[in-house]
Amino acid sequence: MSDRSPREDVAEVLVSEQEIQEVLDDLAQRVTSDYADKNPLVVGVLTGAFVFLADLVRRLDFPLEVDFVAAASYGDGTVAGKLELTKDVNRDPNQRHVLLVDDILDTARTLSTLTELFVERGAASVRACCLLDKPSRRAVDFNADYVGLEIPDLFVVGYGLDYAYGYRNLPFIGVLRAESYRT
Ligand code: IMP
Ligand code: MG
Numbered sequence: 001m002s003d004r005s006p007r008e009d010v011a012e013v014l015v016s017e018q019e020i021q022e023v024l025d026d027l028a029q030r031v032t033s034d035y036a037d038k039n040p041l042v043v044g045v046l047t048g049a050f051v052f053l054a055d056l057v058r059r060l061d062f063p064l065e066v067d068f069v070a071a072a073s074y075g076d077g078t079v080a081g082k083l084e085l086t087k088d089v090n091r092d093p094n095q096r097h098v099l100l101v102d103d104i105l106d107t108a109r110t111l112s113t114l115t116e117l118f119v120e121r122g123a124a125s126v127r128a129c130c131l132l133d134k135p136s137r138r139a140v141d142f143n144a145d146y147v148g149l150e151i152p153d154l155f156v157v158g159y160g161l162d163y164a165y166g167y168r169n170l171p172f173i174g175v176l177r178a179e180s181y182r183t
Pocket of ligand 2: 045046047048049102103
């Protein structure tokens with residue numbers, strides 16, 4: 001077991017802690033103006049969203065409820081896998097204003113499928129909020145209603161985002177050094 005800092009594997013800081021704070025302030029303002037009177041059900045997508053959601057909801061000074069789903073896509077990796085919920089919400093989304101919160105929007109398969117699911121379950125509205133967006137990677141026609149930052153097509157870690165289950169605890173968003181990827 002190594003006790004090396006995960007920071008040593010980072011080649012470049014893409015979004016600093018300071019920048020993340022500014023993005024959060026802006027997102028929180030937009031979410032507040034749309035949801036302050038709606039008692040939304042804020043649904044985080046585990047595991048990547050846990051840091052972002054925790055920081056976002058502490059900036060929201062109005063009634064809301066927090067819940068989580070966990071989703072795994074399965075399939076052979078080449079064809080679009082089906083999305084399986086490995087953890088469902090505890091609260092009933094029927095008639096609720098649901099705000100889905102995820103770390104990053106990539107192909108958008110996860111959030112588009114979750115949006116359809118909560119619409120089918122009778123949510124009064126369903127919107128999505130992502131800290132990061134990689135628009136060049138879309139596989140389905142879907143965009144989030146609230147996006148913190150658009151980034152280029154790079155694999156990023158930190159602030160909740162992982163590589164091989166690691167690096168989620170980095171307080172900034174970074175790109176790993178090539179030799180840190182397991183082969
Ligand atoms: P998609 O939009 O359905 O393709 O899936 C997005 C999910 O893939 C995110 O919630 C992340 O868990 C994961 N993901 C996508 N891009 C990255 C990345 O650059 N770093 C870490 N995880 C990523
Ligand atoms: Mg995720």
